[in-house]
Every structure is written in C-alpha cells, then in structure tokens.
Amino acid sequence: MRHFPIFMNLAGRRVIVSGAGECAVAKLRLLLKTEAHITVIGTKPHHEVLRWALSEKITYIDRPMKEGDALCAVLVYGANEDAVEDKRVTDLGRTAGALINIVDNLEDSQFITPAIVDRDPVTVAIGTEGAAPVLARKIKQQLEESLPEQLGVLARIGQAFRPVADQIPMGRRRRDFWSKFYFKRGPLALANGGKPAVEEELDALLNQTLSTAAENGxxxxxxxxxxxxxxxxxxxxxxxxxxxxxxxxxxxxxxxxxxxxxxxxxxxxxxxxxxxxxxxxxxxxxxxxxxxxxxxxxxxxxxxxxxxxxxxxxxxxxxxxxxxxxxxxxxTAASAAAASIGQSLTKRGRNSSLRILTGHDVDGFADHDWKELAKTGSTAVIYMGKRASAYLRGRLMMFGASESTPITIVENASRPDQRILSTTLLGLPDVISKADVDGPAVILLGLSPRAAMDEIETLEETELA
The missing domain is CATH 3.40.1010.10 (Tetrapyrrole methylase, N-terminal domain)
Structure with missing residues (x-):
C-alpha cells in the first residue's frame, strides 16, 4: 500500500486551488463538501468558479499564484493543466508547509484525492493508487446503490446521542447497542415516523440495554x-x-x-x-x-x-x-483437495464408502483396516501423512495393494501456492521427499487428477527424478 488512507480535518483550515479552469472545477466540487476555507487562484475562470465566488462559497483571486499565497494552507492543488506552472505553484505550497497534489500527476503528488461516496457524516473513500480510475468509479456506483440515502440521517442522530450512550460500559454491550440501532430499530423508526421516532427509539433502546444484564461470554x-x-x-x-x-x-x-x-x-x-x-x-x-x-x-x-x-x-x-x-x-481440506483435481470422493461403481484417515495418532503411526484399504477401487483421504508415507506404502502393499495404485498429494489446497503431485503408491515417499512438501498436505488414495483439469499445475513422479 503506497498511499495510506486517512481522513483529514479541514474545518476552518485553508485549502488552495491553483488554476480556475475546468480541471479545478472537478476538484472544487469535492472540496466544497468540506468545511474548509477555499481559495482559488488563477486566470481565465470557469463560470462555476465565478458563481461560487459570488455566493461566497470560495475566495477567488484573478492572477497566477505567487509566494506567500499558501501561508497557513494545509492543502495545495495544482490544477492549471500546465505541467510547468503546476510544478511552480506546488513548490510554493511545499515551501509553505502544505501537502500538495498535482492533478493527473501521481508521482509528484504527496497525496491523492479518492473517489467518494457521501452519506455525511458517513463517508466512503475509494482509491486504486491511481492505477484504475474506471474501477474506482464502478465501485463508487455500486456503493452508491447499496448505501441508503437515510444512512447519513441515522448517523447524525446517533452522533448527537453518543454522550448519552456512554452510560453503557465500553465493549460488546455498547457495540451491540449501536448495531441494533443502525441495522434494525433505527431504520424502521425512521421509515415509520422520521427523526422524532428515531430519537424516541434510541431512548427506549438505551433503557432496555441498561436494564438488561450483561451477556455471558x-x-x-x-x-x-x-x-x-x-x-x-x-x-x-x-x-x-x-x-x-x-x-x-x-x-x-x-x-x-x-x-x-x-x-x-x-x-x-x-x-x-x-x-x-x-x-x-x-x-x-x-x-x-x-x-x-x-x-x-x-x-x-x-x-x-x-x-x-x-x-x-x-x-x-x-x-x-x-x-x-x-x-x-x-x-475440510479433503473436499478442497478433491475439487482441485476435478474428482469426486465417491463414485458409483468405484467406491461405496470413503475413509478419512490420519497418518499419525497420539501413539505414532496410526493403524487402520489395511485389508479394506488395499482393495481395488478403495478411496481414502489421508491427513498428516507426509512423514508416514513410507509406512503407509508398506502397510498397503503388504495387504495386497497394487504398486500402481494412483496417489495424488495436494499441498496447500485452495491457496495461491497450491501444488498437486501425481504419483503411484510405489513412488509416494520419493515424490514427497524430492518435491520438498513443506506445507499442509493431504494424500488422496486411489485418485488421479482429471485429464481435463488443464488449469492446475500437476507434477508427475518422473518430473522429480
């Protein structure tokens, strides 16, 4: 993460926008949502800049920015659509101690302005490190559709009630109180009776919470x-x-x-x-x-x-x-491993039962019904079998299992570093050793990766020789 997301308090603080054209207007539309004192400095002003200046939403100075203009400013935007001029004015801002942003110049900016979903006082900021503005806009659209407009109303009412709610001890009881308000009782009260109903519901919920014993762990x-x-x-x-x-x-x-x-x-x-x-x-x-x-x-x-x-x-x-x-x-890892090789753990005509085994128990190598496991068509999933692989092979072959019985080892099933090793019962210990299987692994007895699963990496025994 190159840009750490923070929310900066701009209430009563100076923000300078150098440039008065269309590029500056795009930034000003966001900045005007804040309580900052905004000064726009530049020539050839856009009509929106003049309108905002006439309504006293901003201060407009009709000239290029000069030394001293950025004194006491917390942010300076370079929005002149001229690389040389933007560098000059942001150098002035940096010298004055302000953080600087050059529009469409990620490398030389000290901060970036995210896409914003505004449900004041609830604000969602979306950034892509400048890599994918189109993606940020799509996420913004989806969030706009999913967050109800009244969310901000509930948040403002809740904000005013917070000093009263501090009677509830910190921790789970207080979190449960606010969860019930924001996600259940508050929205219903707002829909049915507006702000007065919400305030009444808050009082009732507080009294109910304070009169109820704390929930046990x-x-x-x-x-x-x-x-x-x-x-x-x-x-x-x-x-x-x-x-x-x-x-x-x-x-x-x-x-x-x-x-x-x-x-x-x-x-x-x-x-x-x-x-x-x-x-x-x-x-x-x-x-x-x-x-x-x-x-x-x-x-x-x-x-x-x-x-x-x-x-x-x-x-x-x-x-x-x-x-x-x-x-x-x-x-469980058994299901994930089978899915990763495109096989089912049970199949009509092949195996009517499935065994889930461990290679080790509290006394060492685990003992099992080797005679049943050695039968043709038997399917088993073996957990914790890496160190027991030679023991497993020996026991199975001792009871008649074919040395060509298919075996698949799935390491780190479902994870990005998943590996699939395909071998036979005879080659089981050697494959585990030569492939240096270090992560959590399950051994699938009687199963091979499906040939059509070309999306996975399968390492054959011969590749490890």
Missing part, C-alpha cells in the same frame, strides 16, 4: 476452511467480524484472519507437527479465560473442526468450566 469452535477466504462460510465471516477474541491455529491463512474485526484480540496458538507447539491445556485455558471475561471468542481451526481438530478435548474443557459454546463447521 461464549466460544465458537469454528472452521476456517482450507485457506481460500472465499471458501469461508457466511456464518463464519459474520462471527469473525463480531468476535472480541480470535484464537487461531498456525495453518489459518492470512486472508481469513484479515476478516477479523480490527479491534479484536488475535492470538496465534501454533500447532506444528514435530515442531514447537502450544499445549492443548494452555489453549483450553486461554479460551476459558477470555470467555469468563464476557468476551465472544472464536476458536478458529483450519479446515473443519470436527475432523482432526482435537474438538472433543476443547468441548470437554469448556463444559467443565461452564462456558457455552457452538460448533461452526468449515470446508
């Missing part, structure tokens, strides 16, 4: 999906946005975490196979601690929490501590 044991933020469920997105505390595994992707509320406490409780890890008891204690403080806690797990997520241990700990909880499922 709660934990959501929630699946983050395989990594692609667009695969997160709508319920999970909403809960992330509202959570006070997010406790997440190491495998949860950054784009998913970006959806958390900015004020939320976000804690990584890393669990990495054969590496440094948080103890499960410490994670349990952390959830209980924050929920006991009345927080809404999201315990965010990669994939689906009901599949190899140590869910029972966390539910037992919460139950013993008297903390209420909910389970929010997510898309």
């Amino acid at each position: 709660r934990v959501w044991l929630m699946g983050a999906g395989p990594g692609d933020a667009e695969l997160l469920t709508l319920k999970a997105r909403n809960l992330l946005h509202e959570a006070d505390v997010v406790i997440h595994d190491q495998l949860v992707s950054k784009p998913v975490l970006e959806l958390a509320r900015r004020e939320a406490i976000v804690i990584e409780t890393g669990k990495k196979g054969f590496g440094p890890s948080w103890k499960q008891d410490d994670i349990n204690a952390l959830m209980i601690k924050h929920a006991a403080l009345g927080h809404h806690v999201v315990r965010l797990k990669s994939g689906d929490p009901v599949i190899y997520g140590r869910l029972d241990e966390e539910m037992d700990a919460l139950t013993d501590a008297g903390i209420p909880f909910n389970i929010v499922p997510g898309i």
Whole structure:
C-alpha cells in the first residue's frame, strides 16, 4: 500500500486551488463538501468558479499564484493543466508547509484525492493508487446503490446521542447497542415516523440495554476452511467480524484472519507437527479465560473442526468450566483437495464408502483396516501423512495393494501456492521427499487428477527424478 488512507480535518483550515479552469472545477466540487476555507487562484475562470465566488462559497483571486499565497494552507492543488506552472505553484505550497497534489500527476503528488461516496457524516473513500480510475468509479456506483440515502440521517442522530450512550460500559454491550440501532430499530423508526421516532427509539433502546444484564461470554469452535477466504462460510465471516477474541491455529491463512474485526484480540496458538507447539491445556485455558471475561471468542481451526481438530478435548474443557459454546463447521481440506483435481470422493461403481484417515495418532503411526484399504477401487483421504508415507506404502502393499495404485498429494489446497503431485503408491515417499512438501498436505488414495483439469499445475513422479 503506497498511499495510506486517512481522513483529514479541514474545518476552518485553508485549502488552495491553483488554476480556475475546468480541471479545478472537478476538484472544487469535492472540496466544497468540506468545511474548509477555499481559495482559488488563477486566470481565465470557469463560470462555476465565478458563481461560487459570488455566493461566497470560495475566495477567488484573478492572477497566477505567487509566494506567500499558501501561508497557513494545509492543502495545495495544482490544477492549471500546465505541467510547468503546476510544478511552480506546488513548490510554493511545499515551501509553505502544505501537502500538495498535482492533478493527473501521481508521482509528484504527496497525496491523492479518492473517489467518494457521501452519506455525511458517513463517508466512503475509494482509491486504486491511481492505477484504475474506471474501477474506482464502478465501485463508487455500486456503493452508491447499496448505501441508503437515510444512512447519513441515522448517523447524525446517533452522533448527537453518543454522550448519552456512554452510560453503557465500553465493549460488546455498547457495540451491540449501536448495531441494533443502525441495522434494525433505527431504520424502521425512521421509515415509520422520521427523526422524532428515531430519537424516541434510541431512548427506549438505551433503557432496555441498561436494564438488561450483561451477556455471558461464549466460544465458537469454528472452521476456517482450507485457506481460500472465499471458501469461508457466511456464518463464519459474520462471527469473525463480531468476535472480541480470535484464537487461531498456525495453518489459518492470512486472508481469513484479515476478516477479523480490527479491534479484536488475535492470538496465534501454533500447532506444528514435530515442531514447537502450544499445549492443548494452555489453549483450553486461554479460551476459558477470555470467555469468563464476557468476551465472544472464536476458536478458529483450519479446515473443519470436527475432523482432526482435537474438538472433543476443547468441548470437554469448556463444559467443565461452564462456558457455552457452538460448533461452526468449515470446508475440510479433503473436499478442497478433491475439487482441485476435478474428482469426486465417491463414485458409483468405484467406491461405496470413503475413509478419512490420519497418518499419525497420539501413539505414532496410526493403524487402520489395511485389508479394506488395499482393495481395488478403495478411496481414502489421508491427513498428516507426509512423514508416514513410507509406512503407509508398506502397510498397503503388504495387504495386497497394487504398486500402481494412483496417489495424488495436494499441498496447500485452495491457496495461491497450491501444488498437486501425481504419483503411484510405489513412488509416494520419493515424490514427497524430492518435491520438498513443506506445507499442509493431504494424500488422496486411489485418485488421479482429471485429464481435463488443464488449469492446475500437476507434477508427475518422473518430473522429480
């Protein structure tokens, strides 16, 4: 991000626009929405500039800008449509201590003016770093259509009521109060009775909030999906946005975490196979601690929490501590991996059952019904199988599995750095070793990438020799 978005207070402060033609008018239409003292300096004024000057909305000086004109100004715009003149006047502005903007000159500007959706006092600013103005205009149009005109009215009424609402303790209770007002009760009252009805509704909502006991803390044991933020469920997105505390595994992707509320406490409780890890008891204690403080806690797990997520241990700990909880499922890596290679996990005439296995359990390499798994047509998804790959191959072949049984390893399923390795049961350990599979990976037993899936990168065993 080259340009950091901020909102600058222009109330009562000087803004200079050098240039009085059509280019300047475009900027002035935005600046006139502010409470700044605007001075336009330039020759050959556009008729709109003269009209605004006559109505005293701006001060107009009919000459080129000179030294001293920018004293005490906070912003200076170069809008002369002349590169040499714009450089001269913005140098004067910079010397005077103002921030400068040269219209259509991103490189020499200290700030840029975004596209704006105005629902005063609600303002949405849209910027593309100057790369795609057409895209900014399209986003502006979409936001204009989606944000109701009365939003600004509600915001002004709410702004005036904020000192009264400060009686509500800070935190979730106050946020819930304002959420109910802006998204439920306020719009209904405005539609039915205008401003007086809204003010009456605010008083009623405040009394109701103050007379109701504070809500207890709660934990959501929630699946983050395989990594692609667009695969997160709508319920999970909403809960992330509202959570006070997010406790997440190491495998949860950054784009998913970006959806958390900015004020939320976000804690990584890393669990990495054969590496440094948080103890499960410490994670349990952390959830209980924050929920006991009345927080809404999201315990965010990669994939689906009901599949190899140590869910029972966390539910037992919460139950013993008297903390209420909910389970929010997510898309597991098995589904994402199968989708990435264009295959279904079950198919008529091939397999009437599907096994989801782990390569490791608490005692080391996991044992399974190898005889069933070795049968032709068997399909299984193996989690945590990278280090157990030689063991898996040995067990399966010992019970009669063909060495040519198709195997697909999907690393970082659904993520931008996803890799798909296609091999056979015989080549499984060598492919994992030679390809240096380091990210989270699932092994698909009995499945090969569909030939028509030409959008994916597939590495064959022979390519790694």
